[in-house]
Amino acid sequence: MAGKYKTKQQSAIKECLEMHKDGYVTVMDIENYLKENDCQVGLTTIYRHLEKMEKDGIVTKFSVEGQPGACFQYIEQGENQDCFYIKCEECGEVTKMECHHLAELYSHVNADHHFSINPKKTIFYGKCEKCGKCEEKNK
Known part of the structure; x- marks a missing residue:
């Protein structure tokens, strides 16, 4: 634009x-x-x-x-666009993550499995720190 x-x-x-x-x-x-x-x-x-x-x-x-x-x-503008997202299954919060360690995984999948992952559409599901702490308190 x-x-x-x-x-x-x-x-x-x-x-x-x-x-x-x-x-x-x-x-x-x-x-x-x-x-x-x-x-x-x-x-x-x-x-x-x-x-x-x-x-x-x-x-x-x-x-x-x-x-x-x-x-x-x-x-x-200028932001690294090779990111992925994490979603907390408890509270539903979605956060953008940038982590160079995933480049290794993407390279492995590409080289060994001949599949190119789109990091912009990659979402990992789990539990955020806040919800994890709440769960610990309730035990």
Whole structure:
């Protein structure tokens, strides 16, 4: 989108994504944000802008088990895009992770199993530290 015509709608959608850059948003989250900020945008327009933003490398799109529809996360310019996500099965929090150790796993899977993993669509499920501590207290 750099150097291209930007509409009020595009700016508002990008603003919503930037506000939630440490997590993710759904189309419904964006629609609600826009309504709360008096920016009337139809769902078709939101989807169209998100598709363009994904092509431009501004957002990444992924699916989260138990979450209806796609999830979108803002990618800051210059940010390492080779990340993966972890989801707590207890509280449902999804966090973006960057870890160079996974590059070894990706290389192994590619070399030995002839399969290329898409890290942007890789989600590991488990229990976050906060929920793990709560579980320990309840024992």
